[in-house]
Structure formats: structure tokens, C-alpha cells
Amino acid sequence: MTASQQDTSYSLAEAMTYSVLAEAVSWPSPGLVSAVSTGSHGDMDIYTFLRSALRIQPYYQAAARLGIEESGDRTGREDLFRMLQKLGRRAEAGMLRATGGVNTHKGTIFLGLILCAAAGITSQGPSGGAEPQDICRLAGGIAGSPLRKQLTDILKETQITSTGGRAYREWRIRGIRGEVIDGFPSILQQGLPSFRSALDQGADMRTAVIHCLFSLMSVVQDTTLLNRDFDRARISYTQACALEALDRGSLFTSEGRAYIRKLEQDFQLRSLSPGGSADLLAMTVALHLWDEHQGGEVCGEPLRYVCHSS
Ligand SMILES: CC(C)(COP(=O)(O)OP(=O)(O)OC[C@H]1O[C@@H](n2cnc3c(N)ncnc32)[C@H](O[C@H]2O[C@H](COP(=O)(O)OP(=O)(O)OP(=O)(O)O)[C@@H](O)[C@H]2O)[C@@H]1O)[C@@H](O)C(=O)NCCC(=O)NCCS
Numbered sequence: 031m032t033a034s035q036q037d038t039s040y041s042l043a044e045a046m047t048y049s050v051l052a053e054a055v056s057w058p059s060p061g062l063v064s065a066v067s068t069g070s071h072g073d074m075d076i077y078t079f080l081r082s083a084l085r086i087q088p089y090y091q092a093a094a095r096l097g098i099e100e101s102g103d104r105t106g107r108e109d110l111f112r113m114l115q116k117l118g119r120r121a122e123a124g125m126l127r128a129t130g131g132v133n134t135h136k137g138t139i140f141l142g143l144i145l146c147a148a149a150g151i152t153s154q155g156p157s158g159g160a161e162p163q164d165i166c167r168l169a170g171g172i173a174g175s176p177l178r179k180q181l182t183d184i185l186k187e188t189q190i191t192s193t194g195g196r197a198y199r200e201w202r203i204r205g206i207r208g209e210v211i212d213g214f215p216s217i218l219q220q221g222l223p224s225f226r227s228a229l230d231q232g233a234d235m236r237t238a239v240i241h242c243l244f245s246l247m248s249v250v251q252d253t254t255l256l257n258r259d260f261d262r263a264r265i266s267y268t269q270a271c272a273l274e275a276l277d278r279g280s281l282f283t284s285e286g287r288a289y290i291r292k293l294e295q296d297f298q299l300r301s302l303s304p305g306g307s308a309d310l311l312a313m314t315v316a317l318h319l320w321d322e323h324q325g326g327e328v329c330g331e332p333l334r335y336v337c338h339s340s
């Protein structure tokens with residue numbers, strides 16, 4: 031691997047880690063952990079997320095390197111996914127050591143490794159491109175087939191342990207797997223447009239991040255919401271609340287901000303935590319930063335949007 035390719039893998043991973051941290055610290059985020067709240071969680075706070083995100087960064091870089099290497103010798107997408115799975119399990123083990131056994135970023139690891147690998151591949155293309163739609167489509171190409179097989183296998187299992195697996199068997203809700211299989215429609219159709227629209231209106235990073243969160247919450251089939259109470263109405267309720275927040279102007283109006291403050295209390299009372307939307311939010315920010323900087327140095331120099339919020 032050349033020095034330039036090493037630099038690219040580092041920059042991709044740095045932007046991904048920045049995005050995971052930006053998601054975690056931003057507020058108000060009903061039910062989620064932030065810099066000012068532990069949301070619906072009694073077992074983790076923002077410092078748990080800081081430790082977890084920094085532990086995961088080397089695995090994001092390793093995934094980007096796998097993508098860069100794959101783009102050269104074409105090891106084949108099934109082999110690449112198998113290597114990412116092994117990396118994902120090691121990253122999860124590292125996360126659990128860093129958090130004392132708490133699941134902060136299981137979904138963020140899964141999504142981030144696949145997207146970092148896809149971004150590694152596109153970075154080696156003729157244009158060195160980092161177009162979000164190209165990266166998301168490629169990510170779906172890497173993981174789609176094995177994930178569709180996982181869903182088929184779930185229907186044959188007698189003992190389903192994971193929430194996502196149960197949701198698929200009971201209601202055919204595909205959750206995180208569906209997002210990847212379909213090439214991240216929630217990000218491309220909702221998350222990225224709302225994030226960029228907020229930034230273009232002059233919003234600071236925190237405001238744009240939270241506006242994007244509500245945009246994602248309004249459409250995502252987030253099976254995390256089923257962890258505490260396996261009732262699919264929790265998904266539709268969360269989507270309806272997010273839509274209402276957007277209709278009232280999101281963080282851009284006093285009415286929207288007042289409604290969101292009420293949601294924070296309501297989600298804690300109902301023990302709702304939209305962790306899946308939080309994962310997709312982090313991925314949205316990373317795709318935006320990659321596109322802004324075409325895989326070059328992202329966080330090492332003042333960014334138009336990041337320094338805007340400083
Ligand atoms: C492929 C897997 C990730 C699938 O895992 P699983 O079968 O367990 O599926 P789910 O339970 O449905 O989802 C797992 C996590 O994925 C996030 N998520 C859920 N829905 C979506 C969605 N629609 N879009 C995107 N992401 C989604 C979510 O993760 C986040 O929430 C977790 C924190 O919330 P919390 O409520 O605290 O969760 P818990 O602590 O578990 O509950 P409590 O104890 O607090 O009550 C955190 O993980 C966030 O990231 C879901 O939790 C899995 O099979 C897998 O990882 N496989 C191995 C690795 C692999 O295959 N890698 C391939 C390439 S890397």
C-alpha cells in the first residue's frame with residue numbers, strides 16, 4: 031500500500047470517527063445519550079461513547095484499507111464481506127472492553143466498517159470519487175447478498191436471540207440489514223438532504239446534526255426501539271413524533287424546540303431510544319464529510335461546516 035493510500039485510509043476513518051462522536055455529543059436527542067443527557071439509558075453516558083468511538087477508529091481504518099486493497103486485486107465482494115465480519119467481531123469485542131460490557135456502537139460498527147470499505151474502493155477510482163450514492167450502492171453490493179441470506183436463515187432458526195431477528199420473523203421488518211441491502215435509502219433520501227439543507231441555511235453543526243436525526247427518525251424502521259418492549263407500535267410512534275417535530279419547524283422554530291423538549295421527557299418515560307437512527311445519522315455525516323473532501327484530509331484542517339460551529 032502506498033503512503034498516499036495509507037493517508038486516505040486514515041482520513042476516511044478519522045472522518046467516520048468524528049461523525050460518530052458528533053452524533054453522540056449533539057443534543058437535544060430524545061432517548062439518546064448526549065453531552066447533556068443520558069436519555070433512556072442507565073448504563074452509559076457520553077464518556078462511555080467517547081471511549082467506545084476512539085476504540086473503534088482503528089477498525090474503521092482497517093476496513094478502508096481492505097477496500098483499497100480489494101479495489102486493486104479484486105478479491106471478490108463475498109471474501110471482502112467475510113473479512114469485514116471478522117473485523118466487525120473484533121471491533122465489537124474491543125468496544126465491549128472499552129465500555130465495560132455495554133453495547134454502545136454495535137450497529138455503528140456494522141454500518142461504519144461496510145461504508146469505510148466501500149469508500150476505500152471508490153477512493154481508488156479514476157476520479158478518486160467519494161459520491162455518497164456511489165459509496166452506498168457499492169456498500170449494498172458488498173453486503174447485500176450475505177445479508178439477504180442471513181434474513182432467509184433467520185426464518186429457519188428455532189431460537190432467535192436478537193431483537194432484529196425477532197422483528198424480521200414476526201413482521202418482516204428488516205431493520206439495519208434492510209438499510210444496507212437497499213443501499214441506504216434513509217440516508218440518501220432523507221438524512222443527507224436534510225443535513226445539507228440545514229447547513230446551507232447557515233445552521234451550526236449541532237443544529238444540522240439534530241435536524242438530520244429527526245428526519246431519519248421519521249422514516250427509519252429502527253428495531254432498537256423494540257429492545258425494551260417488543261411492540262412494533264413503538265416504531266410507528268417514534269416516526270410520528272419525529273414527523274410532528276419536523277412539521278413544527280424542528281430546531282429552527284420556538285414551537286419546534288418546545289415540542290422536542292417535551293419529546294425528551296416522553297421518550298425517557300417510555301424508555302424509547304432510537305439507536306438505529308443515531309447510527310444512520312453518524313453515517314450521514316461521514317458520507318457528507320467524505321464528499322466534501324474527496325477522501326483527502328478531513329478533520330486536520332478547518333472545515334467550512336465544522337469551523338462554522340466553533
Ligand atoms: C448485522 C447485525 C448488526 C444485526 O444485529 P441484530 O440481529 O442484533 O439486529 P438488531 O438488534 O435489529 O440491530 C442491531 C443494532 O443495529 C442498530 N439498528 C437497529 N435498527 C437499525 C436500522 N433500521 N438502521 C440502522 N441501524 C439499526 C442498533 O444499534 C444501535 O443501538 C444500540 C444501542 O441502543 P440500546 O437500546 O442501548 O441497545 P442495547 O444496549 O442492546 O439495549 P439495552 O440493553 O440498552 O436495552 C447500539 O448497538 C447502536 O449501534 C441495533 O442495536 C449483527 O448481526 C452483527 O453485528 N453481526 C456481526 C458483525 C457483521 O456481520 N459485520 C459485517 C460487516 S461489519
Ligand SMILES: Nc1ncnc2[nH]cnc12
Nearest residue numbers: 054062063134305308309
Ligand atoms: N447517542 C446514542 N445514544 C444511545 N444509543 C446510541 N446508539 C448510537 N448512538 C447512540
